[in-house]
Amino acid sequence: EAGVTQFPSHSVIEKGQTVTLRCDPISGHDNLYWYRRVMGKEIKFLLHFVKESKQDESGMPNNRFLAERTGGTYSTLKVQPAELEDSGVYFCASSHIAGGGADTQYFGPGTRLTVL
Amino acid sequence: AQKVTQAQTEISVVEKEDVTLDCVYETRDTTYYLFWYKQPPSGELVFLIRRNSFDEQNEISGRYSWNFQKSTSSFNFTITASQVVDSAVYFCALNDYNTDKLIFGTGTRLQVFP
Numbered sequence: 598e599a600g601v602t603q604f605p606s607h608s609v610i611e612k613g614q615t616v617t618l619r620c621d622p623i624s625g626h627d628n629l630y631w632y633r634r635v636m637g638k639e640i641k642f643l644l645h646f647v648k649e650s651k652q653d654e655s656g657m658p659n660n661r662f663l664a665e666r667t668g669g670t671y672s673t674l675k676v677q678p679a680e681l682e683d684s685g686v687y688f689c690a691s692s693h694i695a696g697g698g699a700d701t702q703y704f705g706p707g708t709r710l711t712v713l
Numbered sequence: 714a715q716k717v718t719q720a721q722t723e724i725s726v727v728e729k730e731d732v733t734l735d736c737v738y739e740t741r742d743t744t745y746y747l748f749w750y751k752q753p754p755s756g757e758l759v760f761l762i763r764r765n766s767f768d769e770q771n772e773i774s775g776r777y778s779w780n781f782q783k784s785t786s787s788f789n790f791t792i793t794a795s796q797v798v799d800s801a802v803y804f805c806a807l808n809d810y811n812t813d814k815l816i817f818g819t820g821t822r823l824q825v826f827p
Binding site: 606620628630637638639640641642646652653654655684686688690699701702703704705706707709 | 748
């Protein structure tokens with residue numbers, strides 16, 4: 598069974614440009630999560646989809662970030678316009694069951710975003 | 714507020730040494746889950762263990778063992794007879810029972826030298 602995949606693995610853009618990150622969850626997993634790790638700090642939650650609906654987007658830093666999950670399969674995270682502080686590693690995770698840690702979240706390899 | 718603290722930023726050991734990675738957590742929930750993930754140099758986060766708050770039995774998996782102590786709010790991870798392949802960043806995480814998000818510590822970088 599394929600794990601969580603993310604594309605691209607690396608992205609280098611200039612401040613003010615737009616970048617779109619993609620995540621393909623494990624097949625059959627209704628729950629999809631985005632997290633981010635800024636250099637040297639902890640991994641922080643951004644948002645949680647259940648199928649195509651946003652269950653929790655409390656971690657989204659501002660309205661320059663837009664996440665979508667059309668059809669409840671893959672998800673995209675768009676940053677527009679990108680700022681220097683958006684640099685970091687963006688992780689996607691998926692799980693079969695949601696609710697209080699009842700299931701394990703399996704992570705992808707991450708996308709390293711560098712904003713110059 | 715919920716919080717996970719990994720006080721050890723970096724640990725260096727020589728192969729075959731035992732090493733313990735500390736994790737201390739804070740939560741007001743009575744039901745919660747704790748996790749350890751490994752991030753090798755390749756970058757992905759690899760799931761190691763999930764433990765619920767009602768199960769305080771220690772867990773052993775090969776060279777890995779975990780010591781969960783509710784009395785001290787700790788969930789420590791020990792690698793016995795460390796190997797170079799154990800070199801990675803290790804993250805401890807706590808699940809927020811109400812929202813399902815994971816709250817991570819800052820990670821401990823383990824370097825195992827031959």
